[in-house]
Amino acid sequence: MADNSVLVEIKALRMWFPITQGIIIQRHVGDIKAVDGVSFSIRKGETLGLVGESGCGKTTTGRAILQLYRPTGGEVLFEGKDLCALKGETLRRMRRHMQMIFQDPYASLNPRMTVGNIVGEPLEVHNIMRGAELRERVQELLRIVGLNPYFVNRYPHEFSGGQRQRIGVARALALQPDFIVCDEPISALDVSIQAQIVNLLEELQAEFNLTYLFIAHDLSVVRHISDRVAVMYLGKIVELTDRDTLYEDPQHPYTKSLLSAVPIPDPIIEEKRERIILKGDVPSPANPPSGCNFRTRCPVVMDICAEVDPEWKDIGGGHWAACHRVS
Amino acid sequence: MGTLLQVRGLKTQFFTQDGVVNAVNGISYDLNEGETLGIVGESGCGKSVSVLSVMRLIPTPPGRIVGGEVLFQGRDLLKIDEEEIRQVRGNKIAMIFQDPMTSLNPVLTISQQVSESLELHMGMDKEQARRRSIELLEMVNIPEAGDRIDDYPHQFSGGMRQRVMIAMGLSCNPQLLIADEPTTALDVTIQAQIIDIIKRLKQELGMAIVWITHDLGIIAGLAERVVVMYAGYLIEEAGVKDLYGDPRHPYTVGLLRSVPRLDQRIKEKLIPIEGMPPDLIDVPPGCPFAPRCVYAIERCLEENPHLETVGPRHKVACWVDITGGER
Numbered sequence: 001m002a003d004n005s006v007l008v009e010i011k012a013l014r015m016w017f018p019i020t021q022g023i024i025i026q027r028h029v030g031d032i033k034a035v036d037g038v039s040f041s042i043r044k045g046e047t048l049g050l051v052g053e054s055g056c057g058k059t060t061t062g063r064a065i066l067q068l069y070r071p072t073g074g075e076v077l078f079e080g081k082d083l084c085a086l087k088g089e090t091l092r093r094m095r096r097h098m099q100m101i102f103q104d105p106y107a108s109l110n111p112r113m114t115v116g117n118i119v120g121e122p123l124e125v126h127n128i129m130r131g132a133e134l135r136e137r138v139q140e141l142l143r144i145v146g147l148n149p150y151f152v153n154r155y156p157h158e159f160s161g162g163q164r165q166r167i168g169v170a171r172a173l174a175l176q177p178d179f180i181v182c183d184e185p186i187s188a189l190d191v192s193i194q195a196q197i198v199n200l201l202e203e204l205q206a207e208f209n210l211t212y213l214f215i216a217h218d219l220s221v222v223r224h225i226s227d228r229v230a231v232m233y234l235g236k237i238v239e240l241t242d243r244d245t246l247y248e249d250p251q252h253p254y255t256k257s258l259l260s261a262v263p264i265p266d267p268i269i270e271e272k273r274e275r276i277i278l279k280g281d282v283p284s285p286a287n288p289p290s291g292c293n294f295r296t297r298c299p300v301v302m303d304i305c306a307e308v309d310p311e312w313k314d315i316g317g318g319h320w321a322a323c324h325r326v327s
Numbered sequence: 328m329g330t331l332l333q334v335r336g337l338k339t340q341f342f343t344q345d346g347v348v349n350a351v352n353g354i355s356y357d358l359n360e361g362e363t364l365g366i367v368g369e370s371g372c373g374k375s376v377s378v379l380s381v382m383r384l385i386p387t388p389p390g391r392i393v394g395g396e397v398l399f400q401g402r403d404l405l406k407i408d409e410e411e412i413r414q415v416r417g418n419k420i421a422m423i424f425q426d427p428m429t430s431l432n433p434v435l436t437i438s439q440q441v442s443e444s445l446e447l448h449m450g451m452d453k454e455q456a457r458r459r460s461i462e463l464l465e466m467v468n469i470p471e472a473g474d475r476i477d478d479y480p481h482q483f484s485g486g487m488r489q490r491v492m493i494a495m496g497l498s499c500n501p502q503l504l505i506a507d508e509p510t511t512a513l514d515v516t517i518q519a520q521i522i523d524i525i526k527r528l529k530q531e532l533g534m535a536i537v538w539i540t541h542d543l544g545i546i547a548g549l550a551e552r553v554v555v556m557y558a559g560y561l562i563e564e565a566g567v568k569d570l571y572g573d574p575r576h577p578y579t580v581g582l583l584r585s586v587p588r589l590d591q592r593i594k595e596k597l598i599p600i601e602g603m604p605p606d607l608i609d610v611p612p613g614c615p616f617a618p619r620c621v622y623a624i625e626r627c628l629e630e631n632p633h634l635e636t637v638g639p640r641h642k643v644a645c646w647v648d649i650t651g652g653e654r
Contacts, residue, residue, distance in 0.1 A: 053514035160603050190369040191541055195585035195599035202596070217514065220544075224587035224597065244592060261519035262589045263544030267567045269590065270548030277523050278516045280470070281484045 007079060007179060007211050008065065009041040014073030015057075015064045019286060032286045034060040036235035037074070039312065040320075042179075047205065047212040049226030049243070051219055051258070053282055057235045058215045059103075062181040065213070066098050067091060078179070096126050099172035103184035105164035109156040115142070115167055116152030122174045141170040146200060162193035169200065173208070181213045186221065198225060219262050223247050231255045234293040235285055237312070241319035251315065251326045254294050292324070300325055331503060331535050332358040332381070337395035339373075339380045342388060346608040350376040352559040353395065355634075360502070363529065363536040365550035365567070367543060367582075371604060373559040374539045378505050382422060383412050399503075418448045421496035425508040427488035431480040437464075438476040441495050448499045463494040467524050486517035490524065497528060504529075505537045510545065522549060543582060547571060552640070555579050558605050558615035561634065565641040575643040575650070577620045614646070622647045 015035040020026040035057045042048045050058050064071045067083050076083045078094065086094060099122075102108035109118055120138045123129050129137060139149035145166040156164055165185060172180055182201065186194040198221060204210060216222050222229055223243055230240040231254065239252040250256050257276040264270060278297045283289055289296050295305040304324050312322045335355050341348040351373045358364050368374045379385050381397050383404060397404040399420065404412060416422075424430045432440060441463060442456035451459060457476070464472035467490040480488055489509055496504055506525070510518040522545065529536060540546055546553055546567065553570045555563040555578065563576040574580045581600040602619040605611065611618070617627040626646050634642040 053516060162603070190604075191543075191582060192369060192585055192600040193603070195597035196601070198587075198597055199599060219515070220587045220589045223589060223591075247589065248592075258516060259589065261515040263542065263548055264588060264590055265543040265547050265571065265583060265586060266588075266590075267547045267571050273548070275519055275523070277519050281486060281517070 005044050006041045007044045008213075009077040010061075010065060010074065011039050011077070012074040013038045013061065013064060013071055013076065015060050015069055016072045030286055033235050033288060034285055035064060035071075036285075036288075038232075038235075038237050039074075040230055040237060040240055042211055042213060044178075044211055045205075045209050046227040047214050047225055049222035049229040050213060050215045050232060051217060051222050051229060052232035053217065053258075055282060055285070056232045057285070058217075058232055059183055061232070062100070062183050062213060062215050066095075066100055066181055068100075096122070096175040097177050098179040098181070099175065099177040100181045100183060101165075101168050101172050101185045104188050105161050105168055106156075106188070108168055109164055111156055114153050114155055115147075115159075118156070118167060119152075119170045119174055122171060126175060128175070137174075138170075141174055144173065144204070145170045146196075160193075161189050162196055165189060165197050166200065169197075169204070173204065176208070177210070179211045179213070181215065183215045184217070185214075187216065187218060194221070201225065219247075219259065231258065234282060234288055236293055236322065237320075238294065238323065239319075239321045241321075245317075245319055251319070251321045252294075252323050253298050253300050253325065257299065292322075329360050330357050331360045331362075331400065332537075333396070333398040334377075334381065335396040335398065337377060337380055337397065338393050339376050339385060339390060340393050341390045343608075348607045349559050349610055350390075350607060351380060354554075354556070354559075354561040355395075356554050356561065356564060358503070358535055358537065361529075361533050361535055362552065363538060363550045365546035365553040366537060366539045366556060367541065367546055367553055368556035369541055369604060371607065372556045373607075374556050375507050377556070378422070378507060378537060378539060382416055382420060382505065384416075384422075414448075417444050417501070418499045419501055420503045420505060421499070421501040422505040422507065423489070423492045423496045423509045425511050427485055427492050427509075427512065428480075430492060431488055433480055436477050436479055437483070437491055441476075441491065441498060444495060444498050459498070460494075463498055464491070466497075466528070467491070467494045468520070469494075486513055486520060489513060489517075489521055493521070493524065493528075497532065497534075500532060501534055503535045503537065505539075507539045508541070509538075511540070511542075518545075525549075543571075543586060555582075558610060559607060560615060560631075560644065562616070562645070563643045564634070565638075565643075569638060569641050573638070573641075575637055575641070575648075576616075576645050577622045577647070577649055578616050580649065581619075614644075622649055 013035055016031040016033050018028050019030040021029045052058050063069050065076050071084055116138050119141050120134050123134055142149045147166050186197050214225055226243050228242050229246045230237050233254050239255045257278050260276045280297055283296055291307050292305045292310050295301045310322045310324045314320055315326055336353045337351055338353045339351040341350055366374045380392050438460055441460040445451045445456040445459055461472050461476055510521050550567050553567050554561050557578050563579050584598045585600055600619055605615050613628040614631050617623045632644045632646045634644045636642050
């Protein structure tokens, strides 16, 4: 890490989607609490891993930070400026500092555009360069992500999944952003290709001093790539600390069971491992349980958990957790 | 323990407009009664096609099983007529698929779908089949099975649907259960639930399992023996501890090295397997892995190696002995 200053700070971020009833007169009958009061900060040059099961709000958090959804509450401070308060041209000008890499390399590239147009589009949109200069920059970007610069006139369908993801990375890099949200960038790829993309992201981070929010459900990959890790459950962050502490000394019962559920590719270790098997499924975010969101599946639930939502607190040395059992 | 299934030189091709796709190229393996065999490989390596061939579920045209034998309890499944294979499917060999969302019929209730094979194969009447269905759903831990049996698939979560699939698969007490990536679409905590159920049922019912996956972690804790496939060939076969402790094929070694592990602290770079799997229409002569292999010698590009025994029940198809020297 180059320095310890904070690049992105999220305060009590809330992203509720309204549930309406009726066809002509739409009555507001409830909310999907996709992200419900999330606070954390990301330092310059670090990778913050964000893990959790599907539907827990990881992607929504990433999108709300980039203002792809307008948050319904809270603040997103980017270098001290609150993005939620910006709009129009000022917001558009801020966007070039933050980019996103998407999960599905098949759906996130326009099949009717050439690779050159896809990678060059952000530069044109922001009026940064055009013509020969643009063409040269696109070729340079392709080289940076490990693709042949002569591919500029090809279409996405001519590429494999791993190569497409490289195109997505080149597009994200085009505007020389400071901050990239990587939304499950490798989960659609084959095992032997995943490592190539992970290494590419790490090399680029070192070269361009990038800050990542790395969203994934694969806890092994997150351990590999992150400096700090946040664990999310049903719209809330339940634990956040540096990588080794989280994996070696987890405090929240959800983190513990999540880690114990991940298989390890070693039959001798697997033989001895004790699994915490959680019962049931994640409750609906439209109707979350009272008190602690995790209490319906928690193996160590107490009476107080149904009544009081546990406080999000620092339990020492930058280790944050929200659980009545943790002090 | 007797041998339950013997696959001998199985070869399946797809005849497409672009040419002949060599999906499975003469693979052989044995499966004992009550044994769990893992089939590992990346997408497109032929692992699913190989088991669909065993069940004779290859869509014809364009696919065709062009050679080999599949001996199930001594009887060649490729030679018996349609009526006989139907008696084997579901009754003796059951299969569960990757995607629990698409493998259930959305317009039939859970009860109708689970009862169907009971009525068809076990000769039960409606009332008996319904009672047995409820028992089966309880066996796979569906809460309030008696009430929920008349629900439709969309009212169930992904994990519950996969459990329904397992219940259907086990309804006729099969001797062999083929599981084709049954947990890939599920979250880790739900995956742990499913694996736990299958392990328990295997002990209770004593069936053999063929488990297909790309996740080396799952196989480590589940299988007794593992075969590794690449480009339609079986390239290594070993007991689970030998495969992870003493892998002999460069591809197996590469796969094990390229995945980050949850229990590893060191943040060194991952070692990816460079390049991509070959196009199965136009497979070059020689070993299919040679173009990506760091150990490749000239012979690898000319001749495709056969499986050779390198230890007790440990076979590998490679010209190079990666523990030192040439074979």
